Amino acid sequence: xxxxxxxxSDPERILxxxxxxxxxxxxxxxxxxxxxxxxxxxxxxxxxxxxxxxxPENVAFxxxxxxxxxxxxRPCKRCKPDQPPTxxxxxALMAAACRTIEDAEDLPxxxxxxxxxxxxxxxxxxVFKAVVGVTPKAYGEARRTARVQSELADGASVTAxxxxxxxxxxxxxxxxxxxxxxxxxxxxxxxxxGATIRFAVGESxxxxxxxxxxxxxxxxxxxGDDPEELLQDLQNRxxxxxxxxxxxxxxxxxxxxxxxxxxxxxDLDLPLDIQGTAFQQRVWQALRAIPAGxxxxxxxxxRAIGDAGAAxxxxxxxxxxxxxxxxxxxxxxxxxxxxxxxRWGIERKRQLLESxxx
Numbered sequence: 001x002x003x004x005x006x007x008x009s010d011p012e013r014i015l016x017x018x019x020x021x022x023x024x025x026x027x028x029x030x031x032x033x034x035x036x037x038x039x040x041x042x043x044x045x046x047x048x049x050x051x052x053x054x055x056p057e058n059v060a061f062x063x064x065x066x067x068x069x070x071x072x073x074r075p076c077k078r079c080k081p082d083q084p085p086t087x088x089x090x091x092a093l094m095a096a097a098c099r100t101i102e103d104a105e106d107l108p109x110x111x112x113x114x115x116x117x118x119x120x121x122x123x124x125x126x127v128f129k130a131v132v133g134v135t136p137k138a139y140g141e142a143r144r145t146a147r148v149q150s151e152l153a154d155g156a157s158v159t160a161x162x163x164x165x166x167x168x169x170x171x172x173x174x175x176x177x178x179x180x181x182x183x184x185x186x187x188x189x190x191x192x193x194g195a196t197i198r199f200a201v202g203e204s205x206x207x208x209x210x211x212x213x214x215x216x217x218x219x220x221x222x223x224g225d226d227p228e229e230l231l232q233d234l235q236n237r238x239x240x241x242x243x244x245x246x247x248x249x250x251x252x253x254x255x256x257x258x259x260x261x262x263x264x265x266x267d268l269d270l271p272l273d274i275q276g277t278a279f280q281q282r283v284w285q286a287l288r289a290i291p292a293g294x295x296x297x298x299x300x301x302x303r304a305i306g307d308a309g310a311a312x313x314x315x316x317x318x319x320x321x322x323x324x325x326x327x328x329x330x331x332x333x334x335x336x337x338x339x340x341x342x343r344w345g346i347e348r349k350r351q352l353l354e355s356x357x358x
Contacts, residue, residue, distance in 0.1 A: 006039055006060065006071065006072065008039065008057045008058065009039075009056065009057055009058070009059055009060055010057075011055070011056040011057040014056035014057070014059050015056050017061065019034055019036070019047070019061050020056065020059070022034075022047040023036060023047055023053065023054075023059070024053065026047065026048045026049070026050065027047055027048060028047075028048040028085075030047040030048070031046045031047055031048050031085050032046075032085065033047075034047065034061055034062065034063060035047075035061070035062045035063075035064065035065055035067075035068050035081055036059055036060065036061050036062065037059070037060045037062060037068050037071060037073040038054040038058050038059060038073075039057075039058040039059075039060070040054065040055075040058045041054075042072070042073055042074060043073055043074055043075065043076045043077075044062065044065070044068035044069070044073040044074070044075060044076065044081055045076040045078075045079050045081055046076075046079045046081045046085070048079065049076055049078060049079035049081075050078060050079070051076065051078055051079070065081050065082050068081075069082075088308070090127060090131060091131060091303060091306045091307075091308060092306075093117045093118075093119075093127075094117075094127065094128055094131040094132055094306035095306040095307055096116070096117070097113050097116070097117060097124075097128060097136065098132065098139065098282075098306060098307075100113065100116065101113075101136065101139055101140050102278060107136075107137065107140035107141075110124065110125060110136060113128075113136055124136075131304065131305070131306045132282055132285075132305055132306055134281070134282070134285050139278065139281075139282065196214075196215070196241070196242050196244055197212050197213065197214055197219065197234070197238055197241045197242070197243055197244070198212065198213050198243075198244050198245070198246050198247075198250050199211065199212040199213075199220075199231070199234060199243060199244075199245065199246060200245060200246030200250055200251055200254045201227045201230065201231075201254075202254045202255065202257070202258040203258070204258045204261045204262055205262060205351070206223055206261060206344075206348050206351060206352070207223060207224060207225050207348070208223070208224050208225065208226070208227045208230060209221065209222070209223055209254070209257065209258050209261055209324075210222040210223075210224075210227065210230035210231065210233075210234060211246075211253065211254045211257045211258075212234050213250070213253070213273070214273045216271065216273040217270065217271030217272045217273040218253075218257070218270055218271065218272050218273060218323065218326070219237075219272075219273040219275070219322065219323075220234055220237065220322045220323065221257060221261075221322070221323045221324045221325060221326055222234065222322070222324060222344075223261070223324045223344040223345075223348060224344065237322065253270070256268075256270065257270070260325060260326070261324070261325050262355075263355065264292060264325050264328065264330075264352055264355060264356055265292035265293065265355070265356045268325075268326050272323060272326060274323065274327070276317070276320065279310075279313065279317060280317045280320060282305045283301060283305060283313075283314050283317035283318070284317065284321060284327045286301050286304045286305050287301065287318070287321075287327050287328050287329055287331065287332065288327060288328065289304075290328060290331045290332075292328075292331075292356045293356045293357050294331065295331050295332065295333045295337075295353070296331060296332055296333075297311075297332070297333060297334060297335045298311040298312075298314045298315050298318075298332055298334070298335075299311045299335055301314045301332060302314050314332075315332075315341055318332055318341065318343070319341065319343050321343065324343075324344055325352065329342070329343070330342060330348070330349045330352045330353060331353070331356075339353075
């Protein structure tokens with residue numbers, strides 16, 4: 001079959017076919033929906049292939065790669081249409097690396113992770129950060145944080161917690177504990193007992209804004225209509241912490257946060273105490289990469305962190321976000337562009353997006 005060239009196509013019919021425009025524009029979104037073959041070269045490609053555009057009389061369309069092969073065409077060596085799309089293959093490799101990090105007692109070194117993915121260490125590091133949103137080391141530290149938090153919340157001793165999280169010595173653990181937990185490990189184990197969290201409530205065009213800060217940075221920015229409900233939400237997060245009303249200096253910080261809420265396209269430029277599971281950290285990092293004035297779907301965020309099937313879990317991480325606007329979960333929309341699922345109300349979400357788009 002491959003020794004005989006198929007007949008030429010009707011160029012007018014090919015040019016009128018909407019799939020032709022996908023070839024001309026090299027539309028990546030069309031990849032997988034069809035394939036095209038080129039009579040003069042004997043190969044078949046994805047719509048997004050970067051090869052020189054073929055003449056329409058030499059082009060034929062195929063529903064699947066198997067159809068193209070049965071018609072006597074071989075896969076293009078450039079776009080590899082007989083394999084999963086590059087983005088999908090890369091996402092799968094990075095998802096496997098994330099699972100390796102999560103399952104390991106000790107953080108695997110960069111060379112080992114890169115070798116398992118079949119990439120050089122420098123290339124792996126660059127791709128991992130682009131897909132996951134953080135470096136492999138940062139992802140490993142986030143995973144450790146989640147382990148420590150889980151161990152302490154379940155009542156484990158501090159010693160058991162740091163060994164369970166993969167720390168080889170107590171000194172290494174205590175050096176990192178304040179940044180990981182926002183407070184001393186023993187305080188975290190007691191639900192924040194002895195930790196001081198300062199807070200104050202400001203007013204914005206979106207309603208009340210509660211701002212709270214631990215020793216490590218701002219740990220909550222909560223929006224609502226009732227300041228008492230916002231304070232109850234904060235207390236539920238740290239049931240045994242010592243809450244202190246903000247002084248004049250803290251009020252100035254609150255004013256900066258309120259200004260940021262009013263104009264979310266500006267930079268907050270304040271230290272944040274971001275605490276969450278490893279998965280939540282990945283999602284929140286991806287959210288912070290969405291530019292002001294832009295949106296992304298839950299599915300797109302799931303693909304960005306290398307877990308294409310986790311759109312629902314992404315929505316859950318958005319709902320758990322304690323730092324309104326600073327972690328811009330308001331920029332996540334449904335696949336059809338509709339607004340949904342905002343913890344602080346759809347109307348506030350709409351107003352934030354309209355403000356950023358102005």
